Amino acid sequence: MFVGLLQEELADNQTAGQHLKRIGTELDYLSRVVNDSLDFARERPMEHEELEPLAELDQVRALASADLDKAGVSLEVRVEEGIGKVHWDRERLRRSLLNLVQNAIQASPASGTVEISLNRDGQNLVLRVSDQGDGIPPDKQDRIFDAFFTTRQQGTGLGLALVRKTIEAHGGTIGFETGPGQGTDFVIRLPVISGADLNREDSTWPTS
Helix, strand or coil, X not given: CHHHHHHHXXXXXXXXXXXXXXXXXXXXXXXXXXXXXXXXXXCCECCEEEECHHXXXXXXXXXXXXXXXXXXXXXXXXXXXXXXXXXXXXXXXXHHHHHHHHHHHHHCCCCCEEEXXXXXXXXXXXXEEECCCCCCCHHHCCCCCCCCCCCCCCCCCCHHHHHHHHHHHCCCEEEEEECXXXXXXXXXXXXXXXXXXXXXXXXECCCC
């Protein structure tokens, strides 16, 4: 708040404005580190809801719209017909998918396309977040889900670790398919959960 007030008071001072912008950026980064660390450490019960999958994925697209516009990247959403309702923890799945989409945007070339798809495969729902980037380097592939591992200067190293924790809390798995110059697909497999299985007392975030 005080940084914002100073920016208003020093609007005519270009040098001070640049310093305040940097301070604001660093404060945002520190806030993300704290919040991601708390989310990673906290153990909370799941809150499953019956949701319309296309509406949820469209909401992820809306949340990513500013990043898409800035990068000049488009986002396509495809949901297989006949899937019906899903039973997810809305907030956590949405945050996880947004994290994957933001990563895909950063990996994509200008005018590239990111895709989210949802299909059914037997007793599982398969979510894919695909980009058209350069792929994950071989020396990074074994560590990308490790907590605090990051290749970005402003990364917390907890984004993909939190994604994996959320998916595993839903009883699912996450992996990826990648190749040099072939982009990357993050592949999430989630069980088709029946109404009787929702909000069980033991449906909590795993600790490992």
